[in-house]
Amino acid sequence: SQTIHQWPATLVQPVGSPLSLECTVEGTSNPNLYWYRQAAGRGLQLLFYSVGIGQISSEVPQNLSASRPQDRQFILSSKKLLLSDSGFYLCAWMNRDEQYFGPGTRLTVT
């Protein structure tokens, strides 16, 4: 069966520091992968999606970037965090038409 992992689970970072969040999927090959952000008490916003290694599409211009160095690995990065980057970051993968979320990383920028 397929499993999606994210780490770290929680993160507290100062403004201006770099960020790297990792997502890996097991039990499938060449999945579509997605990064979403959920601000406190809000809905989910799609940030990036990827249909294959090295293929990244950005949905929202912002302070973040994404990379897919391996088939089942998706990384979200920032060079300098802003206060507005705080939120719950969720990685998702697609199985046929169904989309499943990982456990998420809760980021607090102080």
Place this chain on the structure above:
Amino acid sequence: QQPVQSPQAVILREGEDAVINCSSSKALYSVHWYRQKHGEAPVFLMILLKGGEQKGHEKISASFNEKKQQSSLYLTASQLSYSGTYFCGTEGAGGTSYGKLTFGQGTILTVHP
């Protein structure tokens, strides 16, 4: 554009029924429904594809009216475990959207004993 969910919140007693609606202003290929508990990731409930197919399992079912670009989630004989925030995510029709979902603002469902 973000789909609109209604109601924003609903409070039930165990055993009561609820309907949550999701309405989009654009043509849709699919509607996805999720439930999120506080502090956790959203959990996939079901997907409805273009074609007006109605789905369901146990006491949770959903319908999709593609002509009206609307979907409804039906929860019958609610249980305490149904409490949480329900989100619909929509995927636009016409071409390859690669599974890009646009989510509604959520409906908070609270079930009391």
